[in-house]
Amino acid sequence: MAESGDLSVGLLITAGTAGMLLLVVFIVVYFILYQRKIGKQREAHQRALLEAAIQTQEEERSRIAADLHDDLQQQFSTVRMAIKKVAEELQGVSPLAKNLVEASAMAKDAIEDMRSISYDLMPKVLDRKGLAKALNELCQRLCETGIEAQLTLGGEYHRLDSGTELALYRVVQELVNNTLKHAEATRISMVMNCTPASPGEKGSLALIISDNGKGFDAEAKGHKGLGMHNIESRLSMINARYNFESQPGEGTSVSIVVETINKEP
Amino acid sequence: MYYFGMKGTNNLAIMNVFTLVEFAFFSMVFRKAFNSYILRKGIMAALICFTAFALFNLFFLQGMEQFNSWSLGLMCLLLMLVALLFFYELFKEGKVQRLERHPMFWVASGALLYFAGNLFLFIFSNYALAESSNLLYAQWSIHSSLNIVSNLCYATGLWLSQGI
Numbered sequence A: 001m002a003e004s005g006d007l008s009v010g011l012l013i014t015a016g017t018a019g020m021l022l023l024v025v026f027i028v029v030y031f032i033l034y035q036r037k038i039g040k041q042r043e044a045h046q047r048a049l050l051e052a053a054i055q056t057q058e059e060e061r062s063r064i065a066a067d068l069h070d071d072l073q074q075q076f077s078t079v080r081m082a083i084k085k086v087a088e089e090l091q092g093v094s095p096l097a098k099n100l101v102e103a104s105a106m107a108k109d110a111i112e113d114m115r116s117i118s119y120d121l122m123p124k125v126l127d128r129k130g131l132a133k134a135l136n137e138l139c140q141r142l143c144e145t146g147i148e149a150q151l152t153l154g155g156e157y158h159r160l161d162s163g164t165e166l167a168l169y170r171v172v173q174e175l176v177n178n179t180l181k182h183a184e185a186t187r188i189s190m191v192m193n194c195t196p197a198s199p200g201e202k203g204s205l206a207l208i209i210s211d212n213g214k215g216f217d218a219e220a221k222g223h224k225g226l227g228m229h230n231i232e233s234r235l236s237m238i239n240a241r242y243n244f245e246s247q248p249g250e251g252t253s254v255s256i257v258v259e260t261i262n263k264e265p
Numbered sequence B: 001m002y003y004f005g006m007k008g009t010n011n012l013a014i015m016n017v018f019t020l021v022e023f024a025f026f027s028m029v030f031r032k033a034f035n036s037y038i039l040r041k042g043i044m045a046a047l048i049c050f051t052a053f054a055l056f057n058l059f060f061l062q063g064m065e066q067f068n069s070w071s072l073g074l075m076c077l078l079l080m081l082v083a084l085l086f087f088y089e090l091f092k093e094g095k096v097q098r099l100e101r102h103p104m105f106w107v108a109s110g111a112l113l114y115f116a117g118n119l120f121l122f123i124f125s126n127y128a129l130a131e132s133s134n135l136l137y138a139q140w141s142i143h144s145s146l147n148i149v150s151n152l153c154y155a156t157g158l159w160l161s162q163g164i
Helices: A002-090 A096-121 A124-129 A131-144 A162-183 A226-237 B002-007 B012-033 B037-061 B069-093 B103-117 B119-131 B133-161
Strands: A148-155 A187-195 A203-211 A241-246 A252-260
Touching (some): A002 A096, A002 A226, A002 B069, A002 B103, A002 B133, A124 A131, A162 A187, A162 A203, A162 A226, A162 A252, A226 A241, B012 B037, B012 B069, B012 B103, B069 B103, B069 B119, B103 B119, B119 B133
Parallel strands (some): A148 A187
Antiparallel strands (some): A187 A203
16 A cells, blocks of 8 residues: 555656656747747848848949939039130130139049049949959059059959949948058058859859058957948848958958859859 | 754754745845846745745744645745746847857756756655655655756856856
């Protein structure tokens, strides 16, 4: 009799304990999995918001660049030609001719500025000829400002999808801006190495931007500027891996690797 | 407890008083972790009610020298509920990205594991003791294992809280 009671109480405790433990494990595992699912959904939502924000920004830039190029620039050119014509007619007749020549020169400068702003906002070469040409042109423009800049191309370059090309171009533009603003560099080097995609296999594009500026402590946890946030947002949007290497006095090197799919011809 | 045990003196009074301290400690830890005002007030109310019941049980019902299974059982149920409410709050707020880096997640998991796993043992301990002490030894070894696992969880929680 005692044995049967012994067994029943023992069985009750053992079964109860096992049941409760199973329940706890189920609850904790369910909680972890559900939290992960929610986290992924939130991440996807944030990504979609970011993509929409960047797309809107690019569309607006493109519109402003087109307006500047097609509308304002043409109007300024017409005004400049008119001023020039009047200046020629008044040459030797009125002292105002000198002022008109100056006005014409100012109009020419304004047109140049507009062209430059329009280019920065949306470089047409990027859309027409691709990232390699656009970076090459960026280097030429840097050389015109007195910075020694060069692009080295390795591998076989194929056009990428426009979103990836634009994101990479904007990142390089932001990095170059940072270098010009803060690094006091005299030399900027860009190295682009491409491995084209083959059937069933993705390609990759590696980009290294380095300068000989004053550098910074890349390990220090400081406040990130808006430019750095933009860089990280754009790179995360195209699933790129990136690495900043810098030490005070030793320049900065940024490497970016992105998986690529060739653009449909 | 060990000293009285070795002397053959009934040491359950210490265990029964420890129950009060243990519940108060866990209540305070969870109270600090909750963001909801209502839940914090609820924990305080539960603490007062539980203390009153456990003291009444200690002096008038099961007594000092008997294992206070009702108090322990109630403590297990209340702390399981509190741990589940903590999970629910964490779940509802959705602020935590990586659960395994959240110290209180480990504390709540450890508490849930320990109190849920020992609920039946605590409630039926007096019956098991009356039947056979061998059976009780076997069941308490499960308790010891769960105790080790839950303490490891608390230690992980404490370790992670250093970075906060």
